[in-house]
Structures are given as C-alpha cells and as structure tokens.
Amino acid sequence: MPVTSKSPTRRSLLAGAAAGSAALALPGGVRGAAPPARRIGFAIVGIGKLSQKQLIPALRTTKIARLTALVSGHADKAKRVAAENGVPERNIYSYETFDRIADNPDVDVVYIVLPNSMHAEYTIRAARAGKHVYCEKPMAVTPAECEQMIAAAKKAGRQLGVGYRLHFEPYNLELIRIARARELGALKFIAATAGTIPDPGQWRLDKKLAGGGSMVDIGIYALQAVRYVAGEEPVSVSARLGITDRATFKDIDETLAFSMTFPSGVVASCVSTYASHVSRIDVAADGGHFGLEPQLYYHGIKGFRSDGKPFAFPDMDQFAAEMDDFAACVRDGKPTRVPGEEGLRDVRIIDALYRSAATGRDIKLA
Amino acid sequence: MPVTSKSPTRRSLLAGAAAGSAALALPGGVRGAAPPARRIGFAIVGIGKLSQKQLIPALRTTKIARLTALVSGHADKAKRVAAENGVPERNIYSYETFDRIADNPDVDVVYIVLPNSMHAEYTIRAARAGKHVYCEKPMAVTPAECEQMIAAAKKAGRQLGVGYRLHFEPYNLELIRIARARELGALKFIAATAGTIPDPGQWRLDKKLAGGGSMVDIGIYALQAVRYVAGEEPVSVSARLGITDRATFKDIDETLAFSMTFPSGVVASCVSTYASHVSRIDVAADGGHFGLEPQLYYHGIKGFRSDGKPFAFPDMDQFAAEMDDFAACVRDGKPTRVPGEEGLRDVRIIDALYRSAATGRDIKLA
Numbered sequence: 001m002p003v004t005s006k007s008p009t010r011r012s013l014l015a016g017a018a019a020g021s022a023a024l025a026l027p028g029g030v031r032g033a034a035p036p037a038r039r040i041g042f043a044i045v046g047i048g049k050l051s052q053k054q055l056i057p058a059l060r061t062t063k064i065a066r067l068t069a070l071v072s073g074h075a076d077k078a079k080r081v082a083a084e085n086g087v088p089e090r091n092i093y094s095y096e097t098f099d100r101i102a103d104n105p106d107v108d109v110v111y112i113v114l115p116n117s118m119h120a121e122y123t124i125r126a127a128r129a130g131k132h133v134y135c136e137k138p139m140a141v142t143p144a145e146c147e148q149m150i151a152a153a154k155k156a157g158r159q160l161g162v163g164y165r166l167h168f169e170p171y172n173l174e175l176i177r178i179a180r181a182r183e184l185g186a187l188k189f190i191a192a193t194a195g196t197i198p199d200p201g202q203w204r205l206d207k208k209l210a211g212g213g214s215m216v217d218i219g220i221y222a223l224q225a226v227r228y229v230a231g232e233e234p235v236s237v238s239a240r241l242g243i244t245d246r247a248t249f250k251d252i253d254e255t256l257a258f259s260m261t262f263p264s265g266v267v268a269s270c271v272s273t274y275a276s277h278v279s280r281i282d283v284a285a286d287g288g289h290f291g292l293e294p295q296l297y298y299h300g301i302k303g304f305r306s307d308g309k310p311f312a313f314p315d316m317d318q319f320a321a322e323m324d325d326f327a328a329c330v331r332d333g334k335p336t337r338v339p340g341e342e343g344l345r346d347v348r349i350i351d352a353l354y355r356s357a358a359t360g361r362d363i364k365l366a
Numbered sequence: 367m368p369v370t371s372k373s374p375t376r377r378s379l380l381a382g383a384a385a386g387s388a389a390l391a392l393p394g395g396v397r398g399a400a401p402p403a404r405r406i407g408f409a410i411v412g413i414g415k416l417s418q419k420q421l422i423p424a425l426r427t428t429k430i431a432r433l434t435a436l437v438s439g440h441a442d443k444a445k446r447v448a449a450e451n452g453v454p455e456r457n458i459y460s461y462e463t464f465d466r467i468a469d470n471p472d473v474d475v476v477y478i479v480l481p482n483s484m485h486a487e488y489t490i491r492a493a494r495a496g497k498h499v500y501c502e503k504p505m506a507v508t509p510a511e512c513e514q515m516i517a518a519a520k521k522a523g524r525q526l527g528v529g530y531r532l533h534f535e536p537y538n539l540e541l542i543r544i545a546r547a548r549e550l551g552a553l554k555f556i557a558a559t560a561g562t563i564p565d566p567g568q569w570r571l572d573k574k575l576a577g578g579g580s581m582v583d584i585g586i587y588a589l590q591a592v593r594y595v596a597g598e599e600p601v602s603v604s605a606r607l608g609i610t611d612r613a614t615f616k617d618i619d620e621t622l623a624f625s626m627t628f629p630s631g632v633v634a635s636c637v638s639t640y641a642s643h644v645s646r647i648d649v650a651a652d653g654g655h656f657g658l659e660p661q662l663y664y665h666g667i668k669g670f671r672s673d674g675k676p677f678a679f680p681d682m683d684q685f686a687a688e689m690d691d692f693a694a695c696v697r698d699g700k701p702t703r704v705p706g707e708e709g710l711r712d713v714r715i716i717d718a719l720y721r722s723a724a725t726g727r728d729i730k731l732a
Contacts (some may be wrong), residue, residue, distance in 0.1 A: 188610055191559055242632060244552065244554055244630060254554075254631075255633055259606045269637045271633075273554060276554050276651065282559070284561065284644050286563075286642065288643075360602075
C-alpha cells in the first residue's frame with residue numbers, strides 16, 4: 001500500500017490518529033479480549049532478544065493474538081520459553097522441522113524474527129506452509145528477495161506484514177496527522193536521525209547475516225518516518241558513509257548521512273548511525289515546526305510543536321498493538337497497513353542509498 | 367587561520383571558552399571602557415536593517431569600539447542616523463566620496479554591511495584607503511573575490527575580519543569546548559539546521575546582489591558551526607536543492623540539504639533553508655550527545671547535553687563583543703580569530719555545495 005494511497009487502511013490510520021488513541025487506531029476494532037480458542041495463533045521464529053524481551057511478553061497482553069508455537073535452533077531455550085508461556089511441547093519446531101507447521105491448526109501467523117538474511121527463506125517457507133506471515137524489518141536484504149516473498153504470500157493467498165511497529169504508535173500517528181492537516185502550514189523539509197549502539201559480537205554487525213549496517217537496522221526508522229510524514233515517495237536520494245571505528249565497521253555502515261527529494265520539493269536530511277543513541281524527527285513547515293524526540297523508542301516518546309499546542313499520549317505497548325492489528329486483519333480478511341509492498345519500498349531505497357554512498361552520485365528512483 | 371590550527375588566537379578562543387565567560391574569551395582583554403578619544407573608530411558602510419537594528423545600537427555599548435562614520439547612498443537616512451549617534455556630518459560618506467575616508471583619522475575600521483556582491487569592491491577600496499576592514503558574512507560571492515580581498519588587506523598591512531559573531535558567543539564557545547575536551551566521548555556525527563524566512567522583496571532574494579540563496583545567508587551558520595565543532599576541515603561534500611516555492615526561488619536555493627565528511631570519519635548532515643525559522647545543532651559522541659537550539663539567534667540561545675550537566679550562560683550582545691574584539695586586535699596588533707582566510711574557506715565550500723547540487727555528485731575538496 002503506497003504511503004500516499006487513500007485506501008481504507010490509510011484512512012483508518014489517520015482516523016485513529018485524529019482520535020488521538022492507539023486503541024481506536026486499530027482497524028480491526030480490537031477492544032475486548034477474545035477467549036484463547038478464538039484468538040489468532042502466532043508462531044515466533046527465532047527466540048533472540050527482541051522475541052524474549054518484547055514480542056513474547058507483549059503476547060501476554062494482546063487481546064486477539066496469542067503465542068501458540070516457537071521455532072528455534074536451540075531446543076533447551078525453546079522448551080524453557082514454551083513452558084514459561086503455556087506453549088505445548090508439540091508446538092516447538094526446529095529449523096529442520098519448521099515446514100511441518102503447515103499441519104498445525106494452532107498457528108495462523110508465523111512471525112519471522114531471524115537475522116535479516118534469513119527473512120526471505122523463512123517467509124517463503126511459511127507462506128508455502130499456508131500461514132500468514134509477519135516479518136521483522138528490514139523485510140529482506142535485497143529488493144529481489146522482497147519481490148519473491150510478496151509473490152509467495154500472494155500465491156498462497158495469505159497476508160504478509162512487515163514489523164513496522166511505529167505505524168501503531170500514537171505519537172507517530174499524530175505526527176502524520178499534523179503533517180496531513182497542515183496544522184503548521186505546508187511542509188518544507190524534514191530532518192531525522194536514528195541511532196543505536198549494537199551489542200558487540202551480535203549478528204547485526206555481520207554483513208552476511210545483517211545485509212548491511214546501521215541503515216538496515218535503525219536508519220530504516222528515519223527513512224520510514226520521513227516517508228510517512230511526507231506522504232509521498234522520494235524521486236532522488238543520496239548518501240554519504242561515515243566510519244570512525246574502522247575495526248568494527250569493516251564492511252557495514254557505521255553512520256550513513258542521507259538525503260531525499262520528494263515531488264513537492266520537500267527535501268529530507270537524515271542520519272542513520274550505530275555510533276550513538278539518538279532518535280529525532282523535526283518537520284519544518286512554513287508556519288512552524290514539529291516533531292518527536294525520541295521518535296522510535298519502545299517507550300518515552302515525546303512530541304513537540306513550535307506553536308506550543310499539546311502533544312502527549314499515554315504509554316502503550318507498540319508490539320502488542322502491531323500483533324493485535326495483524327491478527328485482526330487476518331481474522332477479518334482486511335489488508336494490513338504494513339504490507340510486504342511497503343517493506344519492499346524501503347529495501348529498494350536502502351539499496352539506492354548504498355549505491356549512492358559507493359559511487360558518490362545521486363540515485364534517481366523510478 | 368585554519369579551524370584545526372593551534373595558533374595563539376585559536377588557543378585564546380578555547381581558553382576563553384573553557385573559562386565559560388564571553389568577556390574572558392576576548393583576547394584583547396576588553397574589560398574597562400576606554401575614553402572616546404582612545405577608542406577604535408568604526409565606519410559602518412550600508413545602513414540597512416542589520417546596521418540600524420544591531421550594529422549601531424551595539425556600538426553604544428562597546429567598550430573600546432565606537433561609531434565614527436557612516437557610508438550610505440541615502441543622504442537623508444545617513445544624516446538622521448549620524449545625528450542620533452553623535453557622528454559629525456563631515457564623517458558621512460556616499461559611495462562616490464567613500465575613498466576620501468583615507469584622509470579621516472577618526473576611522474580605524476571600515477565595517478562592510480552591504481549586499482554580498484558588493485563586499486569585495488568595498489573591502490578592497492577600504493584596504494586601499496589604509497583602513498582595517500571587518501566584512502559581513504558571507505565574505506564574498508566567489509572564492510576568487512575572497513582571495514583578492516585578502517591580498518588587498520595584506521598589501522595595505524591592515525587586518526581583515528569576517529562578521530562571524532558566534533565566535534564571540536558563549537554557548538557556541540562552550541559547544542567547541544565540550545567537543546574538544548571529549549566530555550561526552552569521541553565525536554561521531556553532527557546534524558545542523560539553520561533557517562530563516564527573508565522579507566519579501568529584499569536584496570537577499572536577488573541573485574545578482576546576494577550571490578546565492580539561503581546557504582550564503584543562513585546556511586553558512588550551520589557550515590561554520592559544524593566546522594568549528596568538528597575542529598577539522600571537510601574532505602568531501604554534497605548538496606541537494608529543495609524548492610517548494612518556485613515563484614520566489616527561481617534562481618536561488620530555498621532549501622539546501624548538505625553533507626560533509628571529515629578526515630576522522632565524522633560526517634555532518636545539514637539543512638539550510640529560507641522556508642522556516644529553525645536553528646539547531648546536535649553533536650553525537652559515543653557517550654551521548656549535546657548541542658544548541660536555537661544555535662544562531664541574537665538572543666535566547668539554549669544548550670543541551672544528554673548527561674544533564676548545566677549548559678547556560680547570561681545573555682550578552684554578540685555584535686558588541688565581535689566589534690570590541692576586532693577593535694582590540696587592531697589596537698594591539700594581534701590577529702583576529704575570524705580572518706579573511708576563514709571567510710574564504712566557507713565560500714570555497716559553499717561553491718562546492720552549489721556545484722554538487724547542480725551535478726548530483728560528491729565534490730572532493732583539496
């Protein structure tokens with residue numbers, strides 16, 4: 001679904017944001033908790049930090065999604081996590097037995113939380129197993145992989161969603177609403193920075209597994225945010241690589257400064273970095289500016305607007321919201337607001353950014 | 367003087383910043399007010415908004431600089447301003463009679479506050495008249511003009527300073543100090559935005575007079591700030607033009623998104639704009655981040671640092687500080703911290719930025 005489209009899902013998104021409520025923003029109308037038997041069953045594939053610290057805890061608070069299966073290469077860890085979360089042992093899979101998930105009626109959705117280079121393979125296998133698929137960002141390592149994933153889901157007649165949790169987060173939704181309503185005037189430029197410091201030795205620093213550096217992991221939030229705030233697609237992009245720690249960043253980007261031009265003439269100036277914990281978006285309009293800092297954290301997001309009007313929302317669980325939303329889409333046969341096509345768009349732009357950084361030239365986008 | 371140099375002036379700057387005091391930052395030690403006869407006499411060339419609203423009022427509060435002459439194409443305005451400020455009528459010049467200033471012992475320094483395209487001519491004429499010259503930023507429209515201005519001052523044995531007022535502003539000096547002391551760790555990247563909305567119809571929107579758009583007027587503050595914070599010179603730059611108002615911005619830049627790479631691997635991501643009142647610098651280091659917002663305003667600058675340590679200074683008059691400092695340099699025969707060579711550096715980089723925006727390619731700097 002293009003960011004600029006006026007599909008029902010986009011309208012729901014904006015309506016939800018306008019109402020200033022994350023709950024209302026859920027197009028499926030996820031209000032009351034469903035009994036376990038009527039919930040949408042999620043298999044989590046990969047039990048790393050994100051799964052253990054965020055997704056599995058969130059699945060204890062979801063209203064229509066529930067954890068029903070685990071897929072892991074570590075049998076002991078899988079058994080422990082399964083026991084802690086009421087998942088029966090028969091619903092634990094290894095990567096070898098994964099395809100048998102096709103026969104498991106407890107599983108409606110397979111959530112891929114693996115290293116980036118494995119997203120395509122496991123998404124395609126899950127779709128072939130007849131399951132709906134939710135895949136962490138970045139959707140995959142190359143545009144071609146994304147296209148294969150989309151084709152596999154389409155062929156299977158199943159939905160494919162990408163884990164863009166901020167599409168379910170009220171501050172980011174309000175940011176979009178302010179921009180669309182032109183509350184501070186016509187947009188002029190957008191500046192966004194997104195940074196984190198990865199744990200040493202983790203797969204995110206291994207190009208074979210991650211497919212890239214800071215940009216594919218954290219810079220993608222700045223890219224996403226600029227696109228959903230602009231409400232249009234970039235026509236030209238460029239990027240500049242910055243490396244201060246050459247020992248760690250031999251073949252992946254530590255910092256990527258990138259810029260984009262949109263058809264309206266709005267430009268974006270962004271920074272993606274693995275060198276600092278930073279997160280901010282600043283949107284300049286002709287009547288003032290507004291934004292978020294931090295923009296992308298799990299909690300503690302803050303909004304600002306130069307006209308001093310209030311910009312505050314209660315804390316919420318972004319992961320529970322995104323999984324309940326996808327569960328509602330699956331249950332009701334409605335398209336997700338974060339489909340594979342949206343993931344593909346970012347992967348295409350990231351591919352262009354890396355080519356720009358390598359060649360020192362602007363890259364025009366089709 | 368290179369930003370990276372260890373000249374006495376640079377050391378004075380840092381020593382001043384370290385002491386956290388604008389007064390101490392003045393290398394001439396400008397503490398007590400001098401009697402009029404012992405003050406350094408300033409001729410203001412061009413009595414537009416900056417002169418009338420900032421410079422001339424500041425010259426009523428300076429301690430060793432004083433207003434002694436006016437140069438203007440508007441005789442009535444010049445007479446009125448002269449009368450209001452105790453300048454004798456004999457010390458009013460037109461552009462035709464300007465060169466006679468050579469014979470006026472009341473004038474030590476000629477401060478050029480004309481449209482950018484006239485900076486070179488009047489700086490050179492003032493130097494030939496045997497006067498020290500202080501020239502508003504941007505120093506000139508082309509690097510070649512800057513070189514001619516530097517040569518003229520050198521030939522005359524007079525100082526040439528550029529009106530970079532933030533080199534005398536305590537928040538910006540403290541920013542440099544934090545960066546150099548690595549108080550929050552090694553620098554990783556710098557993001558800076560500088561924007562204003564020009565009055566319609568003013569010379570700044572006329573390419574023939576201004577020589578460029580937002581970048582030469584306001585973006586130059588972001589460029590300067592990134593350079594003095596980085597403490598090194600960029601080796602590669604690129605820029606992207608953004609125009610949302612095509613009627614106003616036919617041949618000058620409304621918004622310029624630009625980026626730079628420094629030898630250390632630090633990158634900068636910047637925005638210059640004539641579309642929004644914005645001013646911010648954010649410096650990311652491996653132990654946190656710090657910066658200013660606004661960074662460049664005449665008053666009301668605020669500092670922030672992620673470690674929560676205090677970052678606040680009393681209000682002061684940047685224009686009085688810069689003129690007293692230049693007066694002290696002239697009086698004591700010490701080099702200004704904002705010499706023509708520093709102005710030339712920015713004009714060279716801006717020239718490269720415009721070439722990058724026009725060609726869509728990185729520009730390597732020598």
